[in-house]
Amino acid sequence: MNLLLIGVLLALVAIAYQIGLSKSRNIAGKGKNSATLHSRPGYYGALVALWCGIPAFLILIVWNLVEPNLLKQIILNHIPASVVASSDHASIQVLVERVKAIASGFGVSDTPAAYEVAAAAELKKVQTIGAFAKFAVVICVALLGLVWAKKRVEQQYRARNKVEKAINVSLALCSGVAILTTVGIVMSMFSEAMRFFQFVSPLDFFLGTEWNPGFSTSGSAEGSYGLLPLLWGTLMVSIVALLVAVPVGLMIAIYLAEYASPRLRSWAKPAIEILAGIPTIVYGVFALMIIGPFFKMAGDAIGLNINATSALTAGFVMGIMIIPFVSSLSDDIITQVPRALRDGSLGLGATKSETIRRVVMPAALPGIIGAFLLAASRAIGETMIVVLAAGNSPLLHVNPLEAVSTVTVTIVNQLTGDTDFASPQALVAFALGLTLFVITLGLNIVALYIVRKYREQYE
Template sequence: MNLLLLGVLLALVAVAYQLGLKKSRQLAGAGNSSVSLHSRPGYYGALVAIWCGIPAFLILALWNILEPVFLNQAIFNQVPTAVLSSLDEASRTVLLERVQAIASGFGVTDSAMPYELKAAAEYAQMAKIGEYAKFAVVICVALIGLIVAQKKISQKYRARNRVEITIRVGLALCSGVAILTTIGIVMSMLSEALHFFHFVSPRTFFFGTEWNPGFSSTGSADGSYGLLPLLWGTLMVSAIALLVSIPVGLMVAIYLAEYASSRLRAWAKPTIEILAGIPTIVYGVFALMVIGPFFKYLGAIVGLDINATSALTAGFVMGIMIIPFVSSLSDDIITQVPQTLRDGSLGLGATHSETIRRVVLPAALPGIIGAFLLATSRAIGETMIVVLAAGNSPLLNVNPLQAVSTVTVTIVNQLTGDTDFASPQALVAFALGLTLFVITLCLNVVALYIVRKYREQYE
């Protein structure tokens, strides 16, 4: 029913736009000249569509939010008070699911109680009435909005101002949603991390050199929760990935933007960007089955003990995956540098390579720093490649040829399985996530400082 109602409402909005457009053109007179109108005809059509659609959509959203509350209350009203008072929150949820299953016709595996059958009948009846009432109310509100907006249309009506105000409010709300989502994520991680620090002291967590969490059924913080082995493994794998991706990606971007012909660029850039569309699990399998054994074989030839699953394997494959992020963004920024800067440098006698090094790259530095930052954040937050290729060995080991573990892998390990969500073994994942957030924030601050210090500004 919701899909049908949404379709009808969208059709009404389209009709409202056409009606507003038609009336405005009639007011414009012969030749549809908009000189006599305050706004162009399209603004009048958009105004009628807004009046028709926005109030109806808001009522539909509010109805869908509140409807389950009233339906659930209707179910509880049919349950005897003695039975309802004996149920905890989980049992009430089970009761609601049983009644809804009976009302839907699927039924339950065991025999239903009489009050459950009565509640299911009441639930089905109210749900059916609610669907028809919702359809009628939403469509009526849409039609009323259409009629009111149609009557407001006149030659002097400031339709453009109203539409632009509505658009600005919509953009502000979208920005607010993004900001509130970020605040919600940070606050949820912070609250659970503080709960974890009731079990383990921050000093032990941030400066501990051993990671060996014990899985206790009593909810106690058994084992060791030292962050340093995980943090070191994350930084080591990320550094290897950046050593692979940044030089290669930047050189690819410079070649495509400054040296490659348009024909070569037309097929080379999309081909490189295909790497960004490959799922990370595929990279992980590739690292585990191809790159790891290959590095182990090379190590045996030169007399080095290289694990098939190691920081080197994970970092190398991760660097290959990140190359498109660096090259594509850097290429876009380099091509945006004004051609007049290149012409002026060449006219003064500089060579092509000197122009690139001393003119183009400084001018494109802010965008290139942004590409490097994106690559760094991508490397720090990667999970599947290091799950399969790093070895998952949380030891404080400076040798990149040996197995390591990272913060993201540990978060996955701690939140999977049958561990109690309120136990320190699970809550530590939020402390690790908060640590990654702070690291990323510091990277953004450093990048902003570098950009402001070395940015080249041109008229």
């Protein structure tokens, strides 16, 4: 029913636009009877469409938000009070879902009680009446908005101002949704992390050197929750990735910006950036099945003990993944260096390579450093590659040839399986997530500050 109603509303909005457009054109007229409108006809059509659609969609949204609670209350009103009183919240929710299943015709696995059947019959009747009422109310509101807005279409009516104001409000609301979503995620992680710190001391968590959560069915904080092994593993993998991505990506950026012909650049840069569109799970399988065994065989050939799943394997493949990230950002920064600096250096007798080393790169250095920091934050937050290729060994060591575990891998492990979300073994994932968020946010802020400072210098 909702899809049908939305389709009808969209059709009404389109019709409303045409009505407003047609009336404004008729008012403008032609020849001797022509009149000058305050706004272009399209604005009048958009105004009528907005008044037709926005109130109706708002009522539809509010109705859909309120309806589930009303239906739940109707179900509970038709269930004996003794049954409701003897049930906890989870049991009541199961009972409500059973009644909904019976009302929808899917039924339940066992024989329903008589009061469940009666409640389902009443629910079905109310749902039918509510669906028709919702359809009628929403369509009536849309039609009323259309008629009212059509009467407002006059020669001197400031339709453009109203439409632009509505657009500004909608843009602000979209920005607010993005901001509130971020705030909601942070507050959710923060509240759950505070619950975790009721079991484990923050000092033991942030300064501990042993990670062994010790899953327990009792909900106790048995085990060790030291963050440092996970944080060190994350940094080790990220450092290996940057050692691969930074020199390769920077050389690619210098070549494309300074040496490549426009024709070569036109297809080479998009081809390199294709790497950024490959799903990370594909990189993870590539690391697990090809790169890891290759490193192990190469290590055996030269007498090194290299694990197939290690910080080296995960970091190398992650570095390949972020090469287009580094090269694209660095290329954009290098091309923004003013041409006058290059021409001045060449005019003084410097060669092209000397100009790049002594003029272009120093001028672009702040922006390039910002690009490196953004790439580092991308590497720190990577999950699927390290899940498959890092080895999941939360030990504190400095050998990149051995297995490690990272913060993201541990978050996945702690939330996988039949886990009680009220236990510290699961709540620790939120503390890890909050820590990772703070680290990446700090890197992004520093990187954006550096890039902005560079752009202000040359724009």
